[in-house]
Amino acid sequence: MTEYLTILTFCLAGTLSGAIISLIPSLHIYNTAGIALILWTHIEGVIPYTAVAPFFLSLVVAYAFLNTIPMTLIGAPDESASVTILPGIKYLTLGRGFEATLAGGIGSLIGILFLSVAMPLIYVAMPFIHKILAPHMHAILMAVIVYMLMSEWPKGEGLGRTTWERFRQAWRNVFAGLVTFGLAGILGLIVTSRTLVSPDAGFQNIMPVFIGLFAIPGAIEKLLSRETIPPQHISSSVELTRGDIGWSTLQGVIAGGMAAYLPAVTAGIGGILAGHAVARRGDRLFIVSGGIAKVLYYVGAFLLLYCVTPLTPMGIGRGGLSIILKPVLQPLPRELPMMIGAILLSGCISFLLLIPSTRLTIRLLSRVHYHVLYWATLPLLVVLVVFITGWAGLALMLIASCIGMIPVFFHSRRSNCMAVLLVPIALNMAGYGDTILRLLGLD
Amino acid sequence: MKGLTHFISAIATASFFPQVVRMSATPGAQIDGAQSSFILALAGLYGIMPDTLDFKFGRFFETAEIDVYPDPRNPDAQAIADTLGSAMDRAIIENREIRIQFHTVQLSADHWRQYQIAFDAERQEVAVVIGPVVTTSQVAFAGTEPDNRVGIYRLKHARLKPGGARSTTVDIMSGPMYGFRPGQDHVLVDFLPWHRTWSHSYVVGAALALPLWPLALWMNWPSAWLYPLIAFLGFSTHVTEDLTGHMGGSLFWPFFRERTRGLCWFHAANPDSNFVTDYIAVTLILFNLDRFVTKLIPLSAPVFFLLFLIGPLLLYFLPRLVSTKPAPKARRQDSVQGVIEAHRRQAAQEELLDESESIVG
Numbered sequence: 150m151t152e153y154l155t156i157l158t159f160c161l162a163g164t165l166s167g168a169i170i171s172l173i174p175s176l177h178i179y180n181t182a183g184i185a186l187i188l189w190t191h192i193e194g195v196i197p198y199t200a201v202a203p204f205f206l207s208l209v210v211a212y213a214f215l216n217t218i219p220m221t222l223i224g225a226p227d228e229s230a231s232v233t234i235l236p237g238i239k240y241l242t243l244g245r246g247f248e249a250t251l252a253g254g255i256g257s258l259i260g261i262l263f264l265s266v267a268m269p270l271i272y273v274a275m276p277f278i279h280k281i282l283a284p285h286m287h288a289i290l291m292a293v294i295v296y297m298l299m300s301e302w303p304k305g306e307g308l309g310r311t312t313w314e315r316f317r318q319a320w321r322n323v324f325a326g327l328v329t330f331g332l333a334g335i336l337g338l339i340v341t342s343r344t345l346v347s348p349d350a351g352f353q354n355i356m357p358v359f360i361g362l363f364a365i366p367g368a369i370e371k372l373l374s375r376e377t378i379p380p381q382h383i384s385s386s387v388e389l390t391r392g393d394i395g396w397s398t399l400q401g402v403i404a405g406g407m408a409a410y411l412p413a414v415t416a417g418i419g420g421i422l423a424g425h426a427v428a429r430r431g432d433r434l435f436i437v438s439g440g441i442a443k444v445l446y447y448v449g450a451f452l453l454l455y456c457v458t459p460l461t462p463m464g465i466g467r468g469g470l471s472i473i474l475k476p477v478l479q480p481l482p483r484e485l486p487m488m489i490g491a492i493l494l495s496g497c498i499s500f501l502l503l504i505p506s507t508r509l510t511i512r513l514l515s516r517v518h519y520h521v522l523y524w525a526t527l528p529l530l531v532v533l534v535v536f537i538t539g540w541a542g543l544a545l546m547l548i549a550s551c552i553g554m555i556p557v558f559f560h561s562r563r564s565n566c567m568a569v570l571l572v573p574i575a576l577n578m579a580g581y582g583d584t585i586l587r588l589l590g591l592d
Numbered sequence: 593m594k595g596l597t598h599f600i601s602a603i604a605t606a607s608f609f610p611q612v613v614r615m616s617a618t619p620g621a622q623i624d625g626a627q628s629s630f631i632l633a634l635a636g637l638y639g640i641m642p643d644t645l646d647f648k649f650g651r652f653f654e655t656a657e658i659d660v661y662p663d664p665r666n667p668d669a670q671a672i673a674d675t676l677g678s679a680m681d682r683a684i685i686e687n688r689e690i691r692i693q694f695h696t697v698q699l700s701a702d703h704w705r706q707y708q709i710a711f712d713a714e715r716q717e718v719a720v721v722i723g724p725v726v727t728t729s730q731v732a733f734a735g736t737e738p739d740n741r742v743g744i745y746r747l748k749h750a751r752l753k754p755g756g757a758r759s760t761t762v763d764i765m766s767g768p769m770y771g772f773r774p775g776q777d778h779v780l781v782d783f784l785p786w787h788r789t790w791s792h793s794y795v796v797g798a799a800l801a802l803p804l805w806p807l808a809l810w811m812n813w814p815s816a817w818l819y820p821l822i823a824f825l826g827f828s829t830h831v832t833e834d835l836t837g838h839m840g841g842s843l844f845w846p847f848f849r850e851r852t853r854g855l856c857w858f859h860a861a862n863p864d865s866n867f868v869t870d871y872i873a874v875t876l877i878l879f880n881l882d883r884f885v886t887k888l889i890p891l892s893a894p895v896f897f898l899l900f901l902i903g904p905l906l907l908y909f910l911p912r913l914v915s916t917k918p919a920p921k922a923r924r925q926d927s928v929q930g931v932i933e934a935h936r937r938q939a940a941q942e943e944l945l946d947e948s949e950s951i952v953g
Contacts, residue, residue, distance in 0.1 A: 239702060239727060277889065281882045284621035285613075291633040292603060299640045300595050302647055304765065316652040323648065395911065425596035426870045428863040430730050460888075579618065579628040 159200035167211025174219040178212035179469040207495035214499035217253035236432035254503040256440020261496035276460035287579035325559030334572030341573040357542040361549025362566040397437035400427040405445025413570035416446040602639025602826035604873035607880035638826035645791035654786040656693035669743030673720040677745030683772035684749040694767040711757035742935035750779035757781035792841030797827030
């Protein structure tokens, strides 16, 4: 009984901590989870072993829900950038940010329900799928890379008097995407082949690169933006049809499923692929399916660790949380129902927290300019990087930031930055990593 | 069909070759013939290549004689219809091909003015309907249509063949090009005359795949002959799948340059045909990977396909089978025709009113 109470307490603690962390723009939950784990290993006994997984799982569940708030309400770009932004931000510019945030939250709730109901089926089917796909994983990742590169089409009409002018104008974003992918891929090969940061922070060595590729350019973009957030309407309902929910579930489950299982494929890349597969349009569909995909990507990936079967005796380790917790965790299949209970509890609380938190953030943003939040976040990120990975990490972050700025300025896909993991993982899985490093003079 | 559908179908086609599946496994998996080959991704690359050739390269080399830039502040439907109709007439009078490029009307970073181009073979007319403002996701803002939004041009020299021209909607990113050519007793209308021509030819596919053979030999890749074969099959899968649409392709360019008509089963962007094809392809890939390498699925082929292909597809279509609502696409077509019909009725009433006023004085 005491054990259950302990787990319940840490579930609540994880959810509340995750909710607070999620509201800080550009701060990723895995960075915080990494710090929390370092603290846990140094201050033993703070969290009992049985509560470790529920605590971190609740942390991630809350993040999957409440991260929608800064994503929707603080990412306010100017006119020139808004073609490439998420539909949630379009809602924000129409004064419907509250509705968009709640729609994302409803998506996350659907994701939690899907995981709870489908987990027995996933438990039976995934070991087979994993065993069938594992020998070909490098080929699957290469197929993802090829499709991502080939499916970035020229934006705009290619206006101009000559063929070359039209070609050059239309190809700006495609070329920028290829350059981003190439540079991020080389950076990934360097980072994964050489330990540039202190061995003590080994499991966080990719952290400065991620902050540099995604968080810093995002923050700089917002700081350069002169757009103001219009007054937001607090609606009493969310406009969603049964069709929206049905198609979003299909799209979100495909996107999240791919992101949860395929290494280095994020919910964003999964979203691109699933969006093309389901081939339906609409901002609401995108927002709700994004909420579902996030839950499957963050939470579902971790639950795969509990698929301990004769085919997969070590479970199927996927996702950032699995990497962080694997050294200290011995997952057992009998713990799976408890984990589902934890995500249901944490998911419901997170959804309830989402409503007042969104209201509160909207009220805060009506008084404080969102630039202030980003000016506060940037130093925090720099301190975090230096604290965990030292000055070498800071240098890495700056290099990654330069690469991450390319898609911001040329309106190409930011997911090209994921080449930092996709390229080295695909090449190393195929056994070509060392050859490529030799060719690049990095051996 | 869409890019992902072509891409994944090409991989599914390649997965029917046991040697290809074994080649693509990692040697660490203790599989005979495992080479860590990326040949499955090569199939996908060639599967998406025909559209890449068109949309990333070919279109920039094609120019139109007439460019239509509707006024963003006050789009004139009648002027656009006149330009379109007179281009068709000119093709007959001057006995040559006339190409016309319709441009999109971008109002802001995320807002576009939609307009529709319709061909009516029964009345020998072309019509342009100015639509609402839409977002880049093609979500319309209701009530943003202008008052005077229909333009109709009655063809004077050109004769439209029933079903010979396809109506279209212009809204985001880039607009369509039409080519008008004189036919035997009517005007031939080519939608996107630069698309699905040389790039959608089995001959071009073979020509692009063949160089892979010497490359594979030079790189000392085992089974070098498979690389061009798989690449050609990937390319051919795309060309063949596109035949299910309306546009078809120039299947044997440069020997036969005419673009053949498709089977008109589905529109290229039809969500159902794309999703169903994607799903079938994924199921086939999984089945083939297992039967040629791991042999883990404890089910016979019929049971496997019943459970994992037929069953889920029935579930996919079930809500539609139960529902009585018309498909959204049909509703949109109806609305365009409805607007044109309403415009005709209003014009007829005004004509009657004018006549009665002139009689009564």
